Amino acid sequence: MNILFFGPNGSGKGTQGAILKDKYKSAHIESGAIFRDNIKGGTELGKKAKGYIDAGELVPDDITIPMILDRLKQDDCQNGWLLDGFPRNKVQAEKLAESLKEASMPLNYVVEILLPREIAKGRIMGRRLCANDNNHPNNIGIPVIAPDGDKCRVCGGELSARTDDQDEGAISKRHDIYYNDVDGTLAAAYFFKDLAEGSDTKYIILDGEKSVKEVTDDLVAGL
Numbered sequence: 001m002n003i004l005f006f007g008p009n010g011s012g013k014g015t016q017g018a019i020l021k022d023k024y025k026s027a028h029i030e031s032g033a034i035f036r037d038n039i040k041g042g043t044e045l046g047k048k049a050k051g052y053i054d055a056g057e058l059v060p061d062d063i064t065i066p067m068i069l070d071r072l073k074q075d076d077c078q079n080g081w082l083l084d085g086f087p088r089n090k091v092q093a094e095k096l097a098e099s100l101k102e103a104s105m106p107l108n109y110v111v112e113i114l115l116p117r118e119i120a121k122g123r124i125m126g127r128r129l130c131a132n133d134n135n136h137p138n139n140i141g142i143p144v145i146a147p148d149g150d151k152c153r154v155c156g157g158e159l160s161a162r163t164d165d166q167d168e169g170a171i172s173k174r175h176d177i178y179y180n181d182v183d184g185t186l187a188a189a190y191f192f193k194d195l196a197e198g199s200d201t202k203y204i205i206l207d208g209e210k211s212v213k214e215v216t217d218d219l220v221a222g223l
């Protein structure tokens with residue numbers, strides 16, 4: 001099962017994505033997590049990406065597009081993948097569509113989570129990352145996924161906040177990119193919505209204001 005996942009930062013994309021990954025045993029490819037791993041590992045890619053990420057800007061396409069398209073060619077993706085955080089703009093969407101066509105790779109589902117910008121901002125500032133698994137949901141602003149004291153509610157691991165999640169200027173820039181339906185991320189989502197029409201690809205829209213469980217139920221019902 002090959003799935004593209006869209007939603008503003010803070011919409012629960014990572015949480016829902018982890019559920020899908022377990023259901024379909026697909027490779028979960030998160031562009032932001034790949035960059036963060038590279039920054040942690042001190043790689044050249046990480047050094048190039050860090051400044052953009054801290055500022056809430058997109059890492060340039062000439063770095064990001066080959067990184068993701070190459071990742072999709074790896075063995076673990078042959079049984080299905082779930083792409084989260086890419087494409088983030090219209091150019092990335094076009095390049096991805098071209099690459100899938102060339103590789104005769106089907107796109108089974110495109111999922112879009114809807115969430116108003118102000119709510120997304122509050123959720124971003126409240127979220128915390130677990131040192132053991134960045135898909136363990138922890139958010140100090142959402143009671144059902146509140147951390148256990150200052151530890152991860154799932155595994156008791158250490159929690160931290162991403163620096164780009166605590167910077168209102170960086171959040172605003174990330175949302176300017178996401179909600180841009182001319183050449184930004186929503187433009188990328190609508191590009192795939194148009195492609196899905198009349199094809200075998202199913203486009204699923206979810207209401208991100210519902211609870212985590214309700215969104216999961218809607219998602220599973222749509223698949």
Ligand code: AMP
Binds near residue numbers: 058
């Ligand atoms: P995320 O974890 O998805 O919030 O991504 C964190 C940061 O990584 C973003 O704010 C961007 O700086 C960078 N990033 C992630 N995905 C992409 C992408 N598809 N294109 C460019 N930059 C990206």
